[in-house]
Amino acid sequence: MTSQTLSFTILGTGALGGFYGSRLLVGGFPVRFIAHSDVDYIRAHGLRVDSPLGDQHHFPVDVYRASDALPQSDLVCVALKTTQNHRLVDLLRPLVRPGTVILNFQNGLSMEEELAEAFPESPVIAGLCFLCSNKVGPGHIAHLDYGLVSFAPQDARGQAWVPRLMEAFASSGIKVESFPSLLKARWRKLAWNIPFNGLSVLLDANTDSIMADPDARALAEQLMAEVATGAAACGAPFDTGFTGKLLEVTEAMTPYAPSMRLDYLAKRELEIAFMYERPLREVAKRGVRLPAVEAIAHQLRFLDRRNRAGGT
Ligand SMILES: NC(=O)C1=CN([C@@H]2O[C@H](COP(=O)(O)OP(=O)(O)OC[C@H]3O[C@@H](n4cnc5c(N)ncnc54)[C@H](OP(=O)(O)O)[C@@H]3O)[C@@H](O)[C@H]2O)C=CC1
Ligand SMILES: CC(C)(CO)C(=O)C(=O)O
Structure with missing residues (x-):
């Protein structure tokens, strides 16, 4: 099979799923979208993606509940928030038959292990996304910047699919790379998400404000250093200079509200379980503690509960 014949189902037509699904449509691939509150809207009006890569309006769209x-x-392709992962296996069950590839785009740690356990006959691959995209209305996505997907397979069966996926995404205008170690790739992504997603909520600040303020930046650096400790404890140490480069990239980034900040402002549940609790659990299994990360997780849980309960 060549990549030209690949077909995709996107589970979750939000900021990320809507964007990559749109790119794959532009690349000429058949894409089926599963949407939630805006399924009727998308059916009637199509899917709009505003992007520096070119604005798109897809109509009609092959969209489903x-x-x-x-x-x-x-x-x-799993593009739901991890806050929905208690439902994920049930949602995937009718979509997956033996051999169906599961490509997980979510942020966090250990989702692929859980998927591989639930679907032992499917190759599972992580697509780690360096993307700045927001859902701004029903069937309407605003892609702000970036888009690189790092493909990292859960096992050898997944590895065999990586070149085809890279070809499909690259031919759809997406920058791609591959990472042989899923664990390393996941921890490298957490090195950004753990400091900046959490601090953006706790400090009520976008990435540029965090980087510009000496105290906020010091907190980000402390958290990043702890993530490096966690990664090393789990057997996925960062290369020398990696965290320094990540700080440089963040400094150069378009001022950005990380996804957790947007969720908080919209009073949506925060992705604490897979972004903070799973990494803390994995390092704890190895007898290591990350006190600053633990502290931030406690604060986020408090704020998340209060935010959604509407208290002060
Ligand atoms: N946005 C970004 O730039 C990036 C996001 N990520 C990660 O990607 C994942 C997805 O994030 P993002 O796209 O931003 O989130 P969004 O909330 O924008 O998208 C999730 C989508 O899933 C839909 N959904 C929820 N429940 C269901 C369901 N039962 N069936 C079908 N669809 C459902 C939502 O619909 P509805 O709104 O109607 O409930 C929403 O459109 C997260 O893990 C995030 O951390 C990673 C890198 C960058
Ligand atoms: C790193 C970044 C900003 C983009 O991929 C992200 O993962 C997020 O906003 O949660």
């Missing part, structure tokens, strides 16, 4: 019967696709 999760409860609908869908034609089978070669790949199912």
Whole structure:
């Protein structure tokens, strides 16, 4: 099979799923979207993606509810927030048959292990996304910047798919790279998400304000250093200079509200379990503690509960 024949189902037509699904449509691939609150809107009005890569308006769109019967696709791409992961296996069950590739785009740690356990007959691959994209309305996505996908397979079966996926995404205008070690790739992504997603909520600040202020930046650096300790404890040490480079990239970034800040402002549940609790659990298994990361997780849980309960 060549990449030209690959078909995709996107589970979760939000900031990330809407963006990559749109790019794959532009690349000429059949894409089926599963949407939630805006499924009727997308059916009636299509999917809009505003992007520096070129604005797109797709109409008609092959869009479904999760409860609908869908034609089978070669790949199912998970683009839900991890706050929905208690439902993920049930949502995926009708979409996955033996051999269907599961490509997980979510932020966090250990999702692929859990998927591989639930779907032992499917290759599971992580697509780690360096993307700045927001859902700004029903069926409407605003892509602000970036888009690189780092493909990292859960096992050798997934590895065999990586070149085809890279070709498909690259031919759709997406920058791609591959990472042989899923664990390393996941910890490298956490080195950004753990400091900046959490601090953006706790300090009510975007990335530029965090980087410009000496105290906020010191906190970000302390958290990043602890993530490096965690990564090393789990057998995925960072290369020398990696965290320094990450800080430089963040400094050069378009001022950005990380996804957790947007969730907080919209009073949506925060992705604390997979972004903070799973990494803390994995390092604790190895007898290591990350006190600053633990502290930030406690604060985020408090704020998240209060935010959604509407208290002060
Ligand atoms: N946005 C970004 O730039 C980046 C995001 N990520 C990660 O990607 C993941 C997705 O984030 P993001 O796209 O921003 O989140 P969004 O909230 O924008 O998108 C999630 C989508 O899933 C839909 N959804 C929720 N429940 C269901 C369901 N039961 N069936 C079908 N669809 C459902 C939501 O619909 P509705 O709104 O109607 O509930 C929403 O459109 C997260 O783990 C995030 O951390 C990683 C890198 C960058
Ligand atoms: C690193 C970044 C900003 C983009 O991929 C992200 O993961 C997020 O906003 O959660």
